[in-house]
Amino acid sequence: GDSVTQMEGPVTLSEEAFLTINCTYTATGYPSLFWYVQYPGEGLQLLLKATKADDKGSNKGFEATYRKETTSFHLEKGSVQVSDSAVYFCALSDPTDSNYQLIWGAGTKLIIKP
Amino acid sequence: DGGITQSPKYLFRKEGQNVTLSCEQNLNHDAMYWYRQDPGQGLRLIYYSQIVNDFQKGDIAEGYSVSREKKESFPLTVTSAQKNPTAFYLCASSILAASTDTQYFGPGTRLTVL
Numbered sequence: 140g141d142s143v144t145q146m147e148g149p150v151t152l153s154e155e156a157f158l159t160i161n162c163t164y165t166a167t168g169y170p171s172l173f174w175y176v177q178y179p180g181e182g183l184q185l186l187l188k189a190t191k192a193d194d195k196g197s198n199k200g201f202e203a204t205y206r207k208e209t210t211s212f213h214l215e216k217g218s219v220q221v222s223d224s225a226v227y228f229c230a231l232s233d234p235t236d237s238n239y240q241l242i243w244g245a246g247t248k249l250i251i252k253p
Numbered sequence: 254d255g256g257i258t259q260s261p262k263y264l265f266r267k268e269g270q271n272v273t274l275s276c277e278q279n280l281n282h283d284a285m286y287w288y289r290q291d292p293g294q295g296l297r298l299i300y301y302s303q304i305v306n307d308f309q310k311g312d313i314a315e316g317y318s319v320s321r322e323k324k325e326s327f328p329l330t331v332t333s334a335q336k337n338p339t340a341f342y343l344c345a346s347s348i349l350a351a352s353t354d355t356q357y358f359g360p361g362t363r364l365t366v367l
Contacts, residue, residue: 143295171353173355175358180361181360181361182257182259182343182358182359182360182361183296183343183345183358184358185355185356185357188353188355190353228295228296230295232353232354234353240298240301240311241296241298241356243295243296243297244295245293245294245295246293246294246295
């Protein structure tokens with residue numbers, strides 16, 4: 140079945156460091172890919188998404204490129220801030236799944252130190 | 254402002270009791286979802302509904318029940334049959350149940366069994 144694998148956390152960085160959070164997937168069809176962010180005690184918010192190969196999603200300085208050849212959707216940011224501390228979830232939605240479920244990674248906790 | 258509201262934010266239940274978690278959206282979305290989140294894990298789908306008066310089981314529906322009598326409301330009942338109900342519960346909605354659609358999340362309800 141479909142699955143999403145994220146790098147384990149926590150990831151601890153200093154402010155202004157470069158961020159990469161790895162996400163790889165397996166899917167039957169050509170999925171849409173999403174990054175969601177969860178701040179402490181809150182629900183999830185969509186950070187960015189990409190719906191076809193080579194698409195780049197971007198938002199708030201974060202970027203991720205849909206790489207079909209490596210089945211990856213790694214999240215990157217050039218200079219992180221303390222306010223970026225949160226849990227980041229990678230997810231996919233497979234159009235061959237008639238239920239249109241989102242398949243979730245386990246989440247990666249990001250800690251940014253001043 | 255449009256959005257999803259969940260109530261209560263915190264809920265305590267004694268063993269053997271049924272409890273109902275509220276989820277309301279004013280986004281005019283057709284599809285609604287209930288997820289369970291446990292510490293250090295991704296989200297798992299409990300139930301979803303693509304249209305009023307219709308809903309389907311997700312991966313972990315046992316011990317839960319839902320109704321969808323109105324487009325804007327999708328309450329979740331955690332029954333006494335759910336063996337380990339302590340978790341964070343998230344409600345979400347999307348315009349349609351489509352693979353490219355973004356799911357929008359409420360702030361969540363934290364359920365604790367005493």
